Amino acid sequence: YHSSGEDLKKEGNNKVLHVPVATHNGQMGYLDAGFENLTALFEANMDREVICLGLRDYHDSVEDLGKTIRYFREKGAHFTTLTQAASEHYEHHKAFASV
Secondary structure (H helix, E strand, O other): OEEOOOOOOOEOOOOOEOOOEOEEOOEEOEHHHOHHHHHHHHHHOOOOOOOEOEOOOOOOOHHHHHHHHHHHHHOOOOOOOHHHHHHHHHHHOHHHHOO
16 A cells, blocks of 8 residues: 555555554464464455565475465465565556655
C-alpha cells in the first residue's frame, strides 16, 4: 500500500510502497515460528494481493519453507521478490511510478 503523509498506518498517496510482513492476532509471519503455528495467519491473510513472509538467517526454516511453498502453491499462489512485487505494482498503478 501507499501510506498517507500524515499517518503511515493509513493508505494515501506517498510514493513509497509499503509491503508489511503479514500479521494476525499479534503474530508476525516469520517462518521460524513453524509452519503449523502459521496456518491461521496464512488463512487470515488469504484475501490479500500480497502476503509477505519473513525468514531469519539464524534459524533453520528449510522444512517450514518447503511446507509453506507447497501450501500456497496448492492455493494457486506464485512467489516473487519484493523488487518484482514493486515492479508489477507500479506497472498497474502508473500514477505512483512517476517521481
